[in-house]
Amino acid sequence: xxxxxxxxxxxxxxxxxxxxxxxxxxxxxxxxxxxxxxxxxxxxxxxxxxxxxxxxxxxxxxxxxxxxxxxxxxxxxxxxxxxxxxxxxxxxxxxxxxxxxxxxxxxxxxxxxxxxxxxxxxxxxxx
Numbered sequence: 798x799x800x801x802x803x804x805x806x807x808x809x810x811x812x813x814x815x816x817x818x819x820x821x822x823x824x825x826x827x828x829x830x831x832x833x834x835x836x837x838x839x840x841x842x843x844x845x846x847x848x849x850x851x852x853x854x855x856x857x858x859x860x861x862x863x864x865x866x867x868x869x870x871x872x873x874x875x876x877x878x879x880x881x882x883x884x885x886x887x888x889x890x891x892x893x894x895x896x897x898x899x900x901x902x903x904x905x906x907x908x909x910x911x912x913x914x915x916x917x918x919x920x921x922x923x924x
Contacts, residue, residue, distance in 0.1 A: 824849045 828845035 824852075 825847070827848040829848055829851060830845050831843040832841060834840040
């Protein structure tokens with residue numbers, strides 16, 4: 798099944814590449830003019846710009862916009878991580894655990910509702 802999916806996606810990729818290759822000349826030959834007009838009072842027109850340049854510029858502008866949006870998300874998540882690390886350091890200090898020891902080493906210790914390890918119950922199990 799994995800080989801069938803791989804073959805399918807290779808065929809799709811080859812078809813898309815052949816379509817792109819066949820449509821290169823219209824992109825190179827086509828120029829567009831950008832313009833802006835306000836109620837036929839003032840008009841602005843640019844020099845003819847190749848279509849491929851407009852496509853590349855739009856792609857790069859979208860890439861930059863998404864990077865800025867992602868940057869704000871990453872900064873917010875970084876602040877949350879710092880706050881959680883401070884909270885963890887405080888809890889470790891409160892519990893008397895060493896910062897150099899990983900939390901995995903404490904995984905086998907049972908804990909009760911208090912701050913330390915639970916003591917073994919002295920009552921025999923019910924039968």
